[in-house]
Amino acid sequence: GAVVSQHPSWVICKSGTSVKIECRSLDFQATTMFWYRQFPKQSLMLMATSNEGSKATYEQGVEKDKFLINHASLTLSTLTVTSAHPEDSSFYICSARTSRSGGETQYFGPGTRLLVL
Amino acid sequence: AQTVTQSQPEMSVQEAETVTLSCTYDTSESDYYLFWYKQPPSRQMILVIRQEAYKQQNATENRFSVNFQKAAKSFSLKISDSQLGDAAMYFCAYRSAYNDMRFGAGTRLTVKP
Numbered sequence: 220g221a222v223v224s225q226h227p228s229w230v231i232c233k234s235g236t237s238v239k240i241e242c243r244s245l246d247f248q249a250t251t252m253f254w255y256r257q258f259p260k261q262s263l264m265l266m267a268t269s270n271e272g273s274k275a276t277y278e279q280g281v282e283k284d285k286f287l288i289n290h291a292s293l294t295l296s297t298l299t300v301t302s303a304h305p306e307d308s309s310f311y312i313c314s315a316r317t318s319r320s321g322g323e324t325q326y327f328g329p330g331t332r333l334l335v336l
Numbered sequence: 337a338q339t340v341t342q343s344q345p346e347m348s349v350q351e352a353e354t355v356t357l358s359c360t361y362d363t364s365e366s367d368y369y370l371f372w373y374k375q376p377p378s379r380q381m382i383l384v385i386r387q388e389a390y391k392q393q394n395a396t397e398n399r400f401s402v403n404f405q406k407a408a409k410s411f412s413l414k415i416s417d418s419q420l421g422d423a424a425m426y427f428c429a430y431r432s433a434y435n436d437m438r439f440g441a442g443t444r445l446t447v448k449p
Contacts, residue, residue, distance in 0.1 A: 262439045327381035
């Protein structure tokens with residue numbers, strides 16, 4: 220299957236700082252990438268959808284000024300958590316959509332665990 | 337709005353036995369995709385199987401197969417010859433041409449040796 224990488228896998232930061240998470244599609248071009256948030260023992264919650272070269276579309280209740288998304292190329296999307304606070308601590312997962320393998324499928328990165336102290 | 341329901345928070349199966357995980361969905365769209373993803377303790381989401389709604393034939397991938405009942409809006413996953421490595425959270429997901437992927441709440445599968 221297609222490979223999606225995420226960096227960093229773990230990050231601990233102080234409250235008030237900003238954290239950037241990178242998501243890369245390694246062996247395919249992804250016109251659309253997605254960012255999810257997952258709390259312990261819960262399902263994935265879609266935060267935003269980003270298309271290469273255009274502004275991200277945020278889900279209702281997600282602060283676009285707090286969670287900045289940049290989809291600069293067909294293989295890279297970044298999520299920046301600005302002025303992070305302890306309630307932003309969570310598991311963040313990116314996903315990239317591809318049309319290979321005969322149909323559209325989303326492949327997921329390994330996730331980033333964020334802990335804000 | 338599209339919703340995905342997994343009514344079994346937890347399931348357990350004996351190694352080498354067969355288990356079926358349930359999933360129902362609600363939609364008014366006719367063209368869509370259904371997925372089962374596996375999330376092991378590493379939390380990496382892994383695609384298990386995919387079904388296009390326009391295909392009547394149930395998808396199969398080795399020990400994994402689905403029972404897709406379009407009229408009933410049901411999409412269950414059958415795991416045959418269960419292995420210890422199958423233990424994980426399983427998420428059912430729905431996506432249409434016009435909407436992003438939506439996930440069910442998940443089913444935690446335990447495999448007993």
